[in-house]
Amino acid sequence: MDSHAQPSVVIVGGGIAGLSVAKCLSDNGLSCTLIERENQLGGHVRSWACMATDRCLRCFCCTVEDLIDVVESSERVSVLTGCELESLERPGTNSFRVQVRNATNGDRQPVEAAAVVIAAGFTPYDPSEKVFWGYGVHRGVVTLQELDTLVRRDDLAGFVGESDEPLKMAFFQCVGSRDRSIGADYCSQYCCKAALRMALRLRKDKPDWEITIFYIDLQVAGKFAGSLLSLAEEKQIRLIQGVPGEIVPREDGTLEILREHKGVNVREIYDKIVLSVGQHPLPDVSRLSSLAGLETDRFGFLTAAGTQDPCRTRVDRVYVAGTVGGPKDIEQTVEHAGRTAAAVLADLNGSERTQQ
Numbered sequence: 001m002d003s004h005a006q007p008s009v010v011i012v013g014g015g016i017a018g019l020s021v022a023k024c025l026s027d028n029g030l031s032c033t034l035i036e037r038e039n040q041l042g043g044h045v046r047s048w049a050c051m052a053t054d055r056c057l058r059c060f061c062c063t064v065e066d067l068i069d070v071v072e073s074s075e076r077v078s079v080l081t082g083c084e085l086e087s088l089e090r091p092g093t094n095s096f097r098v099q100v101r102n103a104t105n106g107d108r109q110p111v112e113a114a115a116v117v118i119a120a121g122f123t124p125y126d127p128s129e130k131v132f133w134g135y136g137v138h139r140g141v142v143t144l145q146e147l148d149t150l151v152r153r154d155d156l157a158g159f160v161g162e163s164d165e166p167l168k169m170a171f172f173q174c175v176g177s178r179d180r181s182i183g184a185d186y187c188s189q190y191c192c193k194a195a196l197r198m199a200l201r202l203r204k205d206k207p208d209w210e211i212t213i214f215y216i217d218l219q220v221a222g223k224f225a226g227s228l229l230s231l232a233e234e235k236q237i238r239l240i241q242g243v244p245g246e247i248v249p250r251e252d253g254t255l256e257i258l259r260e261h262k263g264v265n266v267r268e269i270y271d272k273i274v275l276s277v278g279q280h281p282l283p284d285v286s287r288l289s290s291l292a293g294l295e296t297d298r299f300g301f302l303t304a305a306g307t308q309d310p311c312r313t314r315v316d317r318v319y320v321a322g323t324v325g326g327p328k329d330i331e332q333t334v335e336h337a338g339r340t341a342a343a344v345l346a347d348l349n350g351s352e353r354t355q356q
């Protein structure tokens with residue numbers, strides 16, 4: 001098939017969802033323009049570490065580097081980093097006129113497209129909103145993403161400090177998720193598995209550390225996810241139902257929490273506490289929805305046409321991919337992006353056949 005005769009697709013977002021869509025479409029002969037607001041591709045996953053221990057734990061973090069290499073080397077993909085979608089017009093039934101703005105110098109560039117995919121991702125919840133956990137105040141409280149970045153840089157010293165003593169640490173799950181008080185009464189999908197993988201990775205490198213995971217309920221459905229739970233139990237990682245409330249700093253730099261055990265309040269002391277923060281809609285999602293003529297759900301994520309069609313939207317030839325349409329882990333995001341690319345290919349190829 002002559003690639004020059006193929007329609008072009010604009011993809012908004014250069015994280016793992018946008019990269020996956022671009023790869024799939026370009027592999028099937030379509031030209032793409034990938035628009036990314038940051039100055040590099042990869043999104044959140046680019047800063048996350050591989051969680052492999054003596055085996056692959058299927059975190060899928062390694063896939064982002066491969067996708068970046070493929071997309072950046074593809075002749076069919078034009079990459080515009082440091083840019084954002086400024087306007088979206090529809091001069092014809094089967095065409096879009098997209099205006100792209102350079103965030104640094106304000107230059108504008110028009111792009112013609114036959115379809116638009118919104119893959120703009122999510123924003124992590126800011127745990128400093130919950131003052132009783134002391135994020136940003138207590139030195140020993142970090143987010144799971146911050147710890148992930150340190151592991152990727154092989155910089156656990158930045159987490160441990162100067163002490164050689166075995167560390168006692170805890171994960172708090174559902175921080176910014178499953179919380180009606182902030183309008184986030186949903187599961188962020190990735191946190192439980194991500195915390196289990198991180199605990200197993202740390203156990204491999206630091207077998208003398210004492211690791212506890214406090215949870216509301218562990219979302220580990222599926223054969224492999226269940227094996228993570230079995231591995232955690234085998235490696236003697238404590239799993240305690242119920243997320244404690246206030247974190248209180250002590251004079252020696254440790255952190256004290258209060259939890260309920262068999263109807264009695266029990267105090268426990270930790271060196272470090274890791275907050276597994278949830279996924280929230282982008283602050284920019286309302287602007288994107290307005291530009292594309294889309295709707296958002298009650299939580300603020302972009303909505304698709306329906307539960308049976310989670311990739312197309314109610315606007316013809318506008319699609320969603322990945323976490324911009326709701327919380328997902330990396331594997332679910334890649335799978336969703338693949339389904340979005342398949343929908344684009346089916347619709348555009350069907351249109352071509354009609355025109356012929």
